[in-house]
Amino acid sequence: MFEKVRRYSIGLRRLHWLMAMLILLVYPAIEQRGLFQRGTPERAAMMQTHFWLGLSVLFFIAWRVAARLRNGTPPIHPALPIWQALPAGLLHLLLYAFLIVMPILGLLTAWTDGKTLYLPFSHIALPALMAPDPALAERLESLHGGIGEFFYWVIGLHVLAALYHHFIRRDDTLRRMM
Numbered sequence: 294m295f296e297k298v299r300r301y302s303i304g305l306r307r308l309h310w311l312m313a314m315l316i317l318l319v320y321p322a323i324e325q326r327g328l329f330q331r332g333t334p335e336r337a338a339m340m341q342t343h344f345w346l347g348l349s350v351l352f353f354i355a356w357r358v359a360a361r362l363r364n365g366t367p368p369i370h371p372a373l374p375i376w377q378a379l380p381a382g383l384l385h386l387l388l389y390a391f392l393i394v395m396p397i398l399g400l401l402t403a404w405t406d407g408k409t410l411y412l413p414f415s416h417i418a419l420p421a422l423m424a425p426d427p428a429l430a431e432r433l434e435s436l437h438g439g440i441g442e443f444f445y446w447v448i449g450l451h452v453l454a455a456l457y458h459h460f461i462r463r464d465d466t467l468r469r470m471m
């Protein structure tokens with residue numbers, strides 16, 4: 294029998310797609326910085342873009358977690374067997390952890406590396422809450438960058454899983470998020 298799809302709340306759907314877009318932009322902003330030489334204004338603009346896109350993720354995630362705790366998730370039809378539901382839940386938890394941890398690690402990297410954050414389109418510098426510490430900066434940067442690289446795979450898996458549900462299993466997983 295045809296059942297009406299119960300979707301995620303409108304707020305969660307909007308936040309999901311908005312943050313997915315931010316993630317799709319935050320990566321190239323840093324990965325493509327090599328297009329410009331060190332010290333050029335273009336390179337500095339790419340860095341600042343990376344910083345602020347990343348910080349907006351941190352801003353929205355607080356909101357999203359609150360909305361998620363309030364609203365929960367709609368059921369999937371047909372329901373998933375436990376051996377699929379469990380890894381899916383874990384993957385989502387991992388993605389939430391990524392959205393919280395990455396911007397914080399990035400901010401700590403920038404501060405300890407002596408990199409200044411300017412309010413967008415201005416020369417107003419935000420105060421750094423940590424003193425430069427090159428050894429710590431190096432460790433934080435490799436952690437931040439390493440997690441970033443690893444999550445290409447995790448995010449890729451997430452997208453493939455969504456496509457699998459929609460086109461192969463033909464359930465309403467993806468439609469619940471549209």
Ligand code: HEM
Pocket residue numbers: 316319320323324343344345346347348350391392395396397398399400401402403406408410434437438441442
């Ligand atoms: C979800 C958010 C974020 C993601 C996915 C992310 C991802 C990445 C990745 C993949 C790299 C390594 C690039 C490479 O080695 O080629 C990187 C570097 C870096 N990120 Fe982020 N980042 C995020 C947020 C932030 C934030 C909020 C800040 C600072 C406010 C930041 C500051 C930095 C810094 C300073 C580097 C080192 C760049 C350099 O030294 O050239 N990141 N980030």
Ligand code: HEM
Pocket residue numbers: 309312313314316317361366381385386388389391392448451452455466467468469470
């Ligand atoms: C084209 C890209 C994407 C597609 C097609 C997609 C699709 C989906 C779908 C269908 C769900 C619902 C899964 C379910 O309820 O079982 C979902 C949930 C989720 N997605 Fe994505 N997603 C994409 C990108 C991203 C990105 C880039 C992130 C973050 C890095 C992300 C983070 C999450 C999280 C944390 C959930 C769990 C939602 C919850 O239970 O509250 N997604 N996504």
